[in-house]
Amino acid sequence: MTGRETRLHTRLPMLRAERGMSRRELAEALGVHYQTIGYIERGEYMPSMEIGLKAAALFSLPVEAIFSLEPFPTLDGEALMRRTG
């Protein structure tokens, strides 16, 4: 939208699904509009450090476990790596 090339990958949809959390609930917790969550989840908007840290605190995870500039490995791939590594 603003010409930025970098795409942000996120595990927010998975984390929401795991906790049965709707976009609206997550948006309220992070203090943004729920459509903004949609933009972040689709990688169309790179959120600020403030949102990143709030999400990390909310899910009790490090920021880099939620957001990444590289695509996240699939869960199958990760599990396989752990088993064989």
Add this chain to the structure above:
Amino acid sequence: MTNPESAYGRYMKRTFSHPMVERFQTRRVRRLLVVAMLANTALIVGLPLLTGIDWLGVPFFLAFFPLAGMLNMSVRGVTEIPLSSLDEHQAQLRLFSFSMAYYPAIALALLAGIFGPQLIETLPAPVAVCLGGVAGGTLLGLPALLLAWRLPDEDGLMDEDA
């Protein structure tokens, strides 16, 4: 750095987040509204000139205001709601829309300044008044107009999950 959110800002934010308003926020509806606004502007001037009936543009001039309101709803009011009531993404969209409209608005204002006086003299009075009003409204609403055309579709808008 950021101003505290005003009661007016909260009211505007609530209004533009109403489920009824969200029905205007699909790309199809947004683009239809942009086309309707442009067609309406053409009819305001074109119909009286084509038919010779001076007041024929007035109903379309009156239609301009609800159309402009619907256009604002379609972009979640990001160009209308006070900045202190927007989240960071909405604030970014607002700044993007204003920067996108900057040069077109200057060009339109220049054209209006250069050709406006001559044009108004040649047009019948009701048409000239309507055209002046719509030109001013279009200039002010240009950020919302351009943003409405450019915004991508937002999936899951009507989802229960949303």
